[in-house]
Amino acid sequence: MHVFQPLPLDLFELNPFTKLNKEWAIVTAGTKKEANPMTVSWGGLGTLWNKSVITIYIRESRYTKEYLDKNDFFSLSFLPNENRNALSVCGSVSGKDCDKWEESGLTLNSRLGIPFPDESSLVFLCKKLACIPMTSDTFTDNEINKKFYENGDYHYMYIGEIMDAMAR
Ligand SMILES: Cc1cc2nc3c(=O)[nH]c(=O)nc-3n(C[C@H](O)[C@H](O)[C@H](O)COP(=O)(O)O)c2cc1C
Numbered sequence: 001m002h003v004f005q006p007l008p009l010d011l012f013e014l015n016p017f018t019k020l021n022k023e024w025a026i027v028t029a030g031t032k033k034e035a036n037p038m039t040v041s042w043g044g045l046g047t048l049w050n051k052s053v054i055t056i057y058i059r060e061s062r063y064t065k066e067y068l069d070k071n072d073f074f075s076l077s078f079l080p081n082e083n084r085n086a087l088s089v090c091g092s093v094s095g096k097d098c099d100k101w102e103e104s105g106l107t108l109n110s111r112l113g114i115p116f117p118d119e120s121s122l123v124f125l126c127k128k129l130a131c132i133p134m135t136s137d138t139f140t141d142n143e144i145n146k147k148f149y150e151n152g153d154y155h156y157m158y159i160g161e162i163m164d165a166m167a168r
Contacts, residue, residue, distance in 0.1 A: 006166050007122070009162065009165060012165075019045075019078070025043070025077060025078050026038065026040070026075075026077045026087065026090055026120070027040050027058070028075045028115045028117065029064055029071055032113050032115055035115035036067050036100060037104065038058075038063075038064040040056055040076075040091075042056075043057060045162075049129070051161045052161070052162045053161055053162065054076050054126050054160050055157055055158070055159050055160075056158050057155040059154065061153050063094050067095075069131070071128075072128055073125065073126060074126050075116040077117055077124070078121055079117065079120050083106070083119050106118070111125060112163070114126075114163075120168075121168060122165070122167045123165065124162050125162070127161045128159075128160050129161050131156050133154065134149075134154045135154060
């Protein structure tokens with residue numbers, strides 16, 4: 001397993017518009033023994049309720065949602081570019097159908113009992129604070145509803161407090 005160093009949040013320099021959208025990231029939810037890694041490219045890092053938070057958007061149909069709902073913590077991790085294929089796998093197959101660790105070649109690691117892929121270069125360990133459902137009533141612009149949710153598979157906003165960030 002790799003050795004990770006703690007990284008104070010005030011030392012961060014990252015572009016919030018490209019970091020997730022271009023690099024992609026892995027959300028890992030579950031326990032240190034059993035967890036499911038899923039690729040995300042929508043989300044945000046910021047401040048809410050006087051806390052440093054990460055927001056992720058998870059559709060109802062994702063297996064990851066079951067793990068997020070059952071557990072109080074999750075991680076958001078960025079991986080070196082050589083793992084792009086593993087991110088594609090974790091973004092196209094479901095943990096409902098297979099073991100995504102085996103399928104992607106990623107390795108389950110954990111800290112403070114919170115699971116994350118050992119191949120990560122940067123990991124945010126988060127404590128779940130809120131899960132906010134989107135519904136057809138959520139949107140002030142109905143085009144969004146039509147464009148993204150025609151099949152009724154709405155996103156849930158999960159807001160997590162960043163407990164720890166670490167890098168290698
Ligand atoms: C680049 C990329 C970004 C994605 N971003 C999200 C996202 O932000 N939210 C989401 O619900 N699904 C997203 N997905 C789709 C899930 O990763 C995909 O459906 C995955 O197979 C679900 O896995 P699970 O069922 O094991 O949770 C993304 C897929 C890719 C390839």
